[in-house]
Amino acid sequence: MANITVFLCRCFGEIDNAIDFDLLRKELSKDTSVSSVSIVDSLCLEADIEKAASQIKETKADRVLIAACPTLSRGNLPVDGLIKEGIERHKIDLVDIREGCAWIHGNDPEGAVKKAKDLINMGLAALQHKEASKDMRVSVHPDALIIGAGPAGLAAATSLAKTGFKVNILERASAPGGMLRLISQLYPTGEDAADKLNPYIDEVENNHLITFYPQSKISSIEGCIGNFTVQFSSQGEDNSIQSGIIIIATGAKIFFPTGLYRYGEIRNVITQMEIERQFLKGSFDAKKPVFIQCAGARDKERPYCSTICCPASLKNAMRLAGENPGSEVFILHRGIMTPGNVLEKYYRDALSMGIQFICFEEEKPPMIMGNDRVEHVEVYDAVNGITRKIETDLVVLSTPLVPNDDSVRLAQMLGIEVDRYGFFSESYPMHPLETKMDGVFICGSARWPVASDQAILQGRAAAMKAVSYLRQREIAASTLSRVPGPKSGHARVVPDSCTGCGNCVAACPFEACHLEKLEDRHISKVDMMRCKACGNCVSVCPNGSMQIPEHNYRMVGEMIKRAF
């Protein structure tokens, strides 16, 4: 028989008028599972918690029920205090009799005391059936792996190396730099991309903590946080490395607008990337350039805004206008996207330079006129309601960034998710660089199109997130929580009754369940490092073989029985 000590907190008499504590104590003393009932004034004060702890030790109670205010108020204080005094988490239960009972039923004392009694009874039932989940610890390999050597990956690598961790970088191309290598100048400062990139490349080449694998291709990724094993080939040689965490900085690729605005069919219709390439070679001669925004973006197929194309167009338009005095530069747009204090000023600078902006509608895109080379562009000016004919010698299409072709493959290898377009997505709110898999971080344009300064910022942030895991020698599964505080438990399979139907494997949002082959059948196995105790597997299990010990079906059943 259980030996439960009950503490009833009066909250300094605050809830006395709604709940008759003496009556409650009398009723509770009749329960055979209750060894003692104490009425206290304020269980949230340290002195009272200590007193309660010593009382528990004296009476040798094996479970503690606290009836007080909820966790969101101060109910967490006695619970945490008792845990600190050495009482296990699953042996304590907190029942909310203030917000959930006394305050909400102040005008019905009879109902309130009945409800308080029922709630405490439910708590007693819960305590008698609550069990503790097992925990698991894994050792952490202190190396980091970064996939992609663009600005985000390089920033992450150099930050991690600065904190003293070994870093391996896998890069598909033969040199580090990513898309920055294809760009001449950066907005809004106008500095050379190479100036920004070179310090990072120097560090990658010279820092002995950083190993760079060019021309690499990943064939498999296995393991979980602390111990990932990655098989890959670099420059034709097969290789394998261990790492504690993985940072994904694979970036994105440029969308080629084949078929849009007669691109590929007519000369002098080029993309923003081609104009960058020209700028890298030297200056560019165009007297009447026309930039067309949102070529392939913000339409039905790609309804998102790529965020970098508007400032990039402003940059190149201003550069063309500055290098070719007397030129007329047009930007045809569907709303210029320049958020923030710096970029808005950039837009105003472009306006004051005499660059002309014409807003068009999605339904009436500009028409490219000309036979073998563009002669003029016809555009319906949505603001003034007139069709304008602009003479031009160059049309530049601003195309969005789209996910890499193999992002889905990489996501499947890692067990993380991509959004509806194929960018890697963070899987839960308020944790922007973390994914569904602990120890796998995303940064830069791999998660969403960003400019290089943002990519560097995110790379550094991801590195710092990674350090918080890498610096630990061992990680306990119970600390890998999605919510404040430790995990509430881990799902547990009853191997004898598990039929191996696989419902839980399909239902688990964290890919923690898998089927294991026994001699004659399959049974489900839960990977504690991945399990977050959401309970989806519990709900879909046809015969109750999957349980969370802290919230098992016996406990819920007993609570329901005693609810009224």
Place this chain on the structure above:
Amino acid sequence: MNQPRILIFACKWCGLIGADAAGKKRASLPARFRVIPVECAALVEPDAILRALAGGIDGVAVLGCHSGGCRYNNANHASIKRFELLKDLLDTTGIGGERLLLSFGTAHEYHQFEEIIENFFNELAALPPLDPWLSPFGVVS
């Protein structure tokens, strides 16, 4: 007047915050509901709901987070589908799907808690009381 009783499964991160807030503002609700806090709405077994109804509780409410706002990687999204199926089952067995209330809202929509529960009380009051004799007749094994 029928006096219905309600069992509420409230997700700790949204529904329970609503229940707390209702208490904090001293809302006045009938004392005939009980709240069982759960880590996520996905943890509520359909079986538990059936057990509650079979035991004579007139209505069960499941309060979870918005789809997309779940802390457990959209675990609650799966639970929505499950409970819709369960409603069908309740309809076909004659218990009535209206005895199961699903509500998904964020913590900052806590002011809705009072309204949701009051409406549910009124809806259930219009239904005949659910007697515990249901279970021996094999509605729930």
